[in-house]
Amino acid sequence: MTLTLACRTAYLGYYLRRMNWPLLRRFMRHTRDTDHVGMARQSVVMVSDSLRYNISPLEWYQFGFAKLNPNEKATWAGTGTMYEFQKRVNPRDAREVLSDKRRFHAAYQEFFRHGLWSIEALQADPVLVERLLADHQRLVFKDASGNCGSSVKIHRTDELSAAHLVTWMKQQGLNIVESLVDQHSELQALSPSGVNTVRIFTLIDEAGNYHVLGCRLRISVNSHVDNLAAGNLAAPIDEATGRVNGPGIYSDITRAPEAVHPVTGIPIEGFQVPYWSETLSMIRKASLKHPHNRSIGWDVVITPQGPGLIEGNHDWCKLVWQLPVRRGLKAMLEVT
Numbered sequence: 001m002t003l004t005l006a007c008r009t010a011y012l013g014y015y016l017r018r019m020n021w022p023l024l025r026r027f028m029r030h031t032r033d034t035d036h037v038g039m040a041r042q043s044v045v046m047v048s049d050s051l052r053y054n055i056s057p058l059e060w061y062q063f064g065f066a067k068l069n070p071n072e073k074a075t076w077a078g079t080g081t082m083y084e085f086q087k088r089v090n091p092r093d094a095r096e097v098l099s100d101k102r103r104f105h106a107a108y109q110e111f112f113r114h115g116l117w118s119i120e121a122l123q124a125d126p127v128l129v130e131r132l133l134a135d136h137q138r139l140v141f142k143d144a145s146g147n148c149g150s151s152v153k154i155h156r157t158d159e160l161s162a163a164h165l166v167t168w169m170k171q172q173g174l175n176i177v178e179s180l181v182d183q184h185s186e187l188q189a190l191s192p193s194g195v196n197t198v199r200i201f202t203l204i205d206e207a208g209n210y211h212v213l214g215c216r217l218r219i220s221v222n223s224h225v226d227n228l229a230a231g232n233l234a235a236p237i238d239e240a241t242g243r244v245n246g247p248g249i250y251s252d253i254t255r256a257p258e259a260v261h262p263v264t265g266i267p268i269e270g271f272q273v274p275y276w277s278e279t280l281s282m283i284r285k286a287s288l289k290h291p292h293n294r295s296i297g298w299d300v301v302i303t304p305q306g307p308g309l310i311e312g313n314h315d316w317c318k319l320v321w322q323l324p325v326r327r328g329l330k331a332m333l334e335v336t
Contacts, residue, residue: 003080008051011080015056023252027061030254035066042066049073054080061253062319063328075328082318085333089203089294090314098293098314101144101176111286113301113308115179118144122166122177129165132177133157140181141174147315152225154180181310184274184302190266194220197310198237198273198300199320200280202287203332205294210287212280213295213332215239216324217273219248222263228320233258235268236324242276244268249323279307286312297321 003011028039046060055063055078063076077085090098097103105116122129132139136157143151151174160168169175187196201213215237218226226232233248247257248268260267273279283298286309297316300307322329 003054003084005051008054008080011054012047012050015050015058015079019057024057024061027058027253031061031066037066054078059318062251062323064253072328075330076322077318077328077330077333079318081330081333082315086295086315090296091292094290094292095314097290098296098312099145101142101146101311104311107290108286108309108312111282111309113303113305114181117177119166119169119175119177122169126162129162133160133162133165136179138180140178141169141172142176142178143173144176154224181301181308182303184304186272186274187302189264190268190271191220191226191261191264193222193263194224194226194232195301195310196220196226198279198302198307199234199316200283200298200300201295201316201321202283202298203295204287204291208291210284211332212239212283214321214325214329215242216320217244217248217268217271218299218320219261219268221261228317228323233261233268234320234324235271237273239280242273242279244271244273246324246326249326251319251323274302275306282307282309 028042031037031042032039046057049055049060049065050057053073053076055076059078065073097107101116102118105112117128117132138154138156141153141155146152153172153174169177181195183195190196196217196219199216199218203211203213205211217235217237218228219233219235220226221232223230223232228234228251231250231252233250235244235248236246237243238245246269247259249257259269279300279302283300286298287296293314295316297313299310299313301310
């Protein structure tokens with residue numbers, strides 16, 4: 001799909017309204033110091049490339065456009081490209097099953113290995129609240145429509161009151177509670193600060209054929225979440241073997257890739273994801289269960305008993321997809 005200049009200009013306006021200006025200035029200084037490109041020159045080329053390739057100003061830095069030629073730049077899928085693609089393959093009237101974690105759990109419960117309860121269920125059954133606090137040492141609270149781990153809160157149950165739990169959740173803007181996921185011992189050793197999930201990107205093309213667009217390992221770094229946007233790492237996984245075949249990368253261009261975990265010292269490159277064939281099989285089954293959403297970014301936890309779903313994303317992240325493999329993957333979207 002070719003966008004008009006007016007449409008691309010509208011996208012640029014959106015990027016500027018949503019801009020993290022301190023981060024942009026830090027990226028500009030870093031590029032000035034490392035690539036010897038003046039900040040005025042950066043600004044001109046950044047705006048020009050944003051209009052031409054429909055990327056955000058921050059993506060200009062994250063994709064390494066300062067060092068790329070026009071043909072290389074054209075291979076990257078930025079925010080605008082992803083929005084248009086995901087709008088086409090995941091219709092608005094079908095997305096609710098993915099954008100609301102309560103509906104997602106109801107639709108894909110057979111693939112879960114941990115419990116999830118809505119605030120509506122807690123309100124209807126006070127005994128359920130008491131049982132959750134008695135049966136679990138810690139619980140995870142979320143906003144059902146939250147993204148990037150921003151709403152996640154983990155609390156010890158001995159700090160919570162059954163009589164006031166629902167009221168507290170409402171005050172905090174939290175409407176689901178989950179049991180704490182028990183991750184596989186090898187992933188726990190890699191990074192124990194948070195649950196380290198596998199992200200698998202899938203696509204069902206117009207002919208009904210199933211495709212895996214990529215597999216990544218998201219790795220926490222002194223964080224209770226593993227989201228790239230929260231300062232954590234993402235590394236590429238070889239689909240054929242389940243082995244990590246590159247370093248972990250940050251979305252912050254001022255931080256170097258990590259071949260070993262910066263806290264635990266466990267190697268990232270060469271890490272073998274447990275239960276890999278079972279993970280791929282589960283994701284294929286989940287993808288075909290509700291094929292009206294044709295492209296999903298699946299988050300998978302690897303437990304001692306096998307893989308389980310955490311959530312599915314209709315607006316999956318172009319950074320987690322492309323940055324770990326250090327190349328633009330826009331051509332893969334064209335199989336639709």
